[in-house]
Amino acid sequence: MKEVSDHVMYLTFYFQGEPYLHPGFLKMVEIASNHNIYTTTSTNAHFLDDKAAKETVESGLNRLIISIDGSTQETYQSYRKEGSLQKVLEGTDNILKWKKALANHSLKVVWQFLVVRPNEHQIPKIKRLAQEYGVDKVAFKTAQIYDYENGSELMPTIHKYSRYRSNGDGTFSIKNQLEDRCWKMWNSCVITWDGKVIPCCFDKDANHSFGNVSTESFHHIWFSQKYQGFRNALLNSRSEIEICKNCTEGLKVWA
Numbered sequence: 597m598k599e600v601s602d603h604v605m606y607l608t609f610y611f612q613g614e615p616y617l618h619p620g621f622l623k624m625v626e627i628a629s630n631h632n633i634y635t636t637t638s639t640n641a642h643f644l645d646d647k648a649a650k651e652t653v654e655s656g657l658n659r660l661i662i663s664i665d666g667s668t669q670e671t672y673q674s675y676r677k678e679g680s681l682q683k684v685l686e687g688t689d690n691i692l693k694w695k696k697a698l699a700n701h702s703l704k705v706v707w708q709f710l711v712v713r714p715n716e717h718q719i720p721k722i723k724r725l726a727q728e729y730g731v732d733k734v735a736f737k738t739a740q741i742y743d744y745e746n747g748s749e750l751m752p753t754i755h756k757y758s759r760y761r762s763n764g765d766g767t768f769s770i771k772n773q774l775e776d777r778c779w780k781m782w783n784s785c786v787i788t789w790d791g792k793v794i795p796c797c798f799d800k801d802a803n804h805s806f807g808n809v810s811t812e813s814f815h816h817i818w819f820s821q822k823y824q825g826f827r828n829a830l831l832n833s834r835s836e837i838e839i840c841k842n843c844t845e846g847l848k849v850w851a
Contacts, residue, residue, distance in 0.1 A: 600814055601631040609637040611786055612800055616643035622655045629656025638663065638708065640679060644687030646694075653694040657703055662688055662731075664707045666714075667721040674714045675750075688729055707734040711757040711851065712750040736851045740842060744768050757851045759844060772847040776834045780845070781827045785818075793817045795826060798839045 607628050615621050615637045628635050636659035644652070644662075652660065664684050666672030672681040688705070695703055707726050711719070719736065726734035738759045741748045745767055752758045760768040780796045787793055791810035794802050804826060807817035817823060834840045 597627055597631055601633065604631075604633050606634045606636070609635060610639075611788065611797060613789070614640055614643070616648060622648075622651050622657075625655040625657050629658075634658050636661065639687075640676065641684045641687030642680065644690050646690050649687070649690035650694045650698075652691060653698050653700045653703060659704045659706065660691060661706045661708045661735075662691075663710065664688075664722065665710045665712070667718040667725055671715045671718060675710070675712060685729070688731065692730055704732045707731050709734060709736050710739050711736050711752050711754070712739050713752050714750075716752045716754050716757060738844075738849050738851055740844075742842070744770065744842070759847060759849070770842060770847070772844060774835050774840070774843075775846060776831050778830055778834065778840070778843075778845045781830060793823075795839075796843075798843050800839075804839070 609615050609621065609625060616639055618624075621637075625635050625637070635657050637657065638661035641662045641664075662684065663676070664672075664681070665675045666681060669681045672684075673679055688707070691705055694700075695705065707722070707729075709715070709719070709722050723734060736757065738757055739750060739752075741750055741760065744751070744760050747766070747768055751760060751768070755761075759770055759772075761771050762768055778796075785793055785795060786797055786799070787809060788802055791808040792802050792805040793807050793809060793814070795804055795806075806820055806823040806826070809817065830837060830840065834843075
């Protein structure tokens with residue numbers, strides 16, 4: 597924060613895990629907020645008990661995304677394995693209760709509904725449920741599918757909720773044109789739990805690490821030859837970089 601706070605406007609506190617499992621998570625949010633940085637996180641809401649909800653509202657967090665991928669337990673758990681829809685609803689209740697009690701008007705609570713084939717029929721119901729609970733917004737997001745070329749049982753049948761299009765021969769392609777550009781290379785990055793600096797959230801296994809903020813300055817990593825080399829490779833031929841082949845750069849992901 598001391599090194600980058602003058603340049604950072606927006607900080608996302610999530611990547612491949614559940615933020616509320618980190619014991620210092622809300623303290624980190626508070627530190628970022630004290631540096632006038634807009635903060636957001638995404639949670640499965642299973643750890644949003646009354647205490648955590650109150651501390652969340654007090655932390656200065658600006659945007660809380662709650663994943664709610666089904667309006668019934670059966671549908672929810674088909675995607676969120678061993679998850680509890682009831683916990684999601686209870687967590688939502690807790691957050692909204694403290695948001696009102698502490699008169700916090702800056703925190704926005706968003707329900708995120710990741711649209712897949714097993715839950716697409718519940719879109720109307722989730723809209724009604726969002727109104728009943730009083731969240732600030734319900735957002736419908738398209739799902740990234742691995743090995744999408746030959747189709748998947750998770751692909752929605754409703755075209756606008758899918759990132760992929762049928763080629764008419766049983767195979768599928770990403771709707772994205774994969775042009776040789778990407779704003780993220782000059783505007784953002786991901787720092788993993790152990791300090792690795794990687795290009796974006798599509799590098800889920802941290803295969804492209806440009807350095808580690810535990811041992812190097814962020815400034816040095818950002819302008820390093822290794823980072824610049826990756827940017828140049830993307831500009832020359834994005835389709836040859838594995839993590840870029842299924843990327844949504846230039847594609848609408850919110851339906």
